[in-house]
Amino acid sequence: MSTTAPVLRLDGLGWSVRGVPIVQDVTLDVAEGEFVAFIGPNGAGKTSLFNLISGIYPASHGTLYLDGADITALPVPARARRGLGRTFQTSSLWPGLSVADHVRLAAQAAAGPGASYRIWRRADRYRQQVEETLERTGLADRAEDLAGSLSHGGKRKLELAVLLVGNPRLILLDEPMAGVSAEEVPALVELIRSVHQEQGRTVLMVEHHMDVLLGLADRLAVMHHGTLLALDTPEAVMADETVQGAYLGEAL
Numbered sequence: 108m109s110t111t112a113p114v115l116r117l118d119g120l121g122w123s124v125r126g127v128p129i130v131q132d133v134t135l136d137v138a139e140g141e142f143v144a145f146i147g148p149n150g151a152g153k154t155s156l157f158n159l160i161s162g163i164y165p166a167s168h169g170t171l172y173l174d175g176a177d178i179t180a181l182p183v184p185a186r187a188r189r190g191l192g193r194t195f196q197t198s199s200l201w202p203g204l205s206v207a208d209h210v211r212l213a214a215q216a217a218a219g220p221g222a223s224y225r226i227w228r229r230a231d232r233y234r235q236q237v238e239e240t241l242e243r244t245g246l247a248d249r250a251e252d253l254a255g256s257l258s259h260g261g262k263r264k265l266e267l268a269v270l271l272v273g274n275p276r277l278i279l280l281d282e283p284m285a286g287v288s289a290e291e292v293p294a295l296v297e298l299i300r301s302v303h304q305e306q307g308r309t310v311l312m313v314e315h316h317m318d319v320l321l322g323l324a325d326r327l328a329v330m331h332h333g334t335l336l337a338l339d340t341p342e343a344v345m346a347d348e349t350v351q352g353a354y355l356g357e358a359l
Contacts, residue, residue: 112175114139114277114309115160120169121333122159129155131333132169137277142303142310144320144341147330148353153313154196156330157279160311161193162186173277188219192275194266196282202255206246209254210237210268217273236272244268244298260291264298271302278302280312284319292319299323321345329353 113136122130130152137143145153158164160171162183171179173189181189200209214233241247244264249257254265263283270278283299284292296319303310303323314320320327320341327344329337331353337344344350 113137113172114174115311116170116172116175117160118170118172120156120159120171121167122155122164123167129333130159133335135328135335135338137309137311139276140303140307140309142312142323142325143328144324144326145311145313145328145330146315146317146320147336151330152333153330154281155333157193157281157311157313161191161279187217187273187275190274190276191279192270192273192277193279194263194270194281194283196285198262198266200254200262200265202253204254205251206254206257206265206268207237207241207250209265210240210272213269214240214272240268240272243301244271245294258288258291259286260288260295263287263295267298267302271306275308277309278311280310280314282313282315284314284316292316296323 115135115137117133117135120130120133121128133156135143145156147153155164159166162181162185166179169179170177173186173191176189178186178189211233214236218233238247241250244267246261246264246268249261254262257265267283280299283295287295299310299312300323302308312320312323324341326338327341328335329344329350336353337347337350339347
């Protein structure tokens with residue numbers, strides 16, 4: 108974990124709906140290259156916090172900084188251009204589009220507006236970039252297969268490939284193990300570990316599989332009723348009696 112200035116800073120960040128607080132005054136620094144995992148009961152505000160960070164929800168109060176710059180008011184595309192990437196609980200892949208074409212389109216989007224897709228694809232400017240991303244995510248042998256033919260684990264890998272081809276520095280993974288079979292979990296865990304350790308990306312992840320998180324996270328952030336209840340090493344959080352009562356003692 109780096110000791111440099113935080114790549115991400117949340118300063119009293121919050122979001123309310125019709126006066127009802129959903130996320131309340133979350134303050135958090137994330138260092139460059141750190142892996143922070145968010146846990147908490149269903150409805151604790153984990154995904155809502157991710158939506159605030161990625162720009163899907165507008166903050167009701169507080170400030171969000173990326174590399175020291177205030178991005179609180181920036182829309183989703185502007186945050187993406189600054190290196191923030193995101194996956195979601197529910198897949199948004201096109202079942203009838205090939206694996207490789209998903210990554211090609213993502214590469215084009217990351218490159219910004221310019222030539223039409225037809226001209227861009229004929230020129231094939233990003234062939235190496237796409238091939239390397241598919242190889243890195245274990246999908247090289249499925250490049251021409253339709254996304255709809257992939258298993259849940261394969262779809263999660265493709266979602267990561269779509270994200271990674273844009274070369275984000277900070278990535279938010281929202282329950283990447285959701286729907287993935289027990290047999291496919293280890294390979295997906297190793298891919299996420301590679302994204303973090305070998306590729307050096309900063310990772311925030313929401314996940315309910317504690318056994319997965321304990322092997323990946325530098326710190327655990329515990330959300331409860333929209334607040335940040337605890338933030339510490341996995342060992343310290345697991346031993347915290349307040350956390351045990353609020354979350355770990357409940358059904359996991």
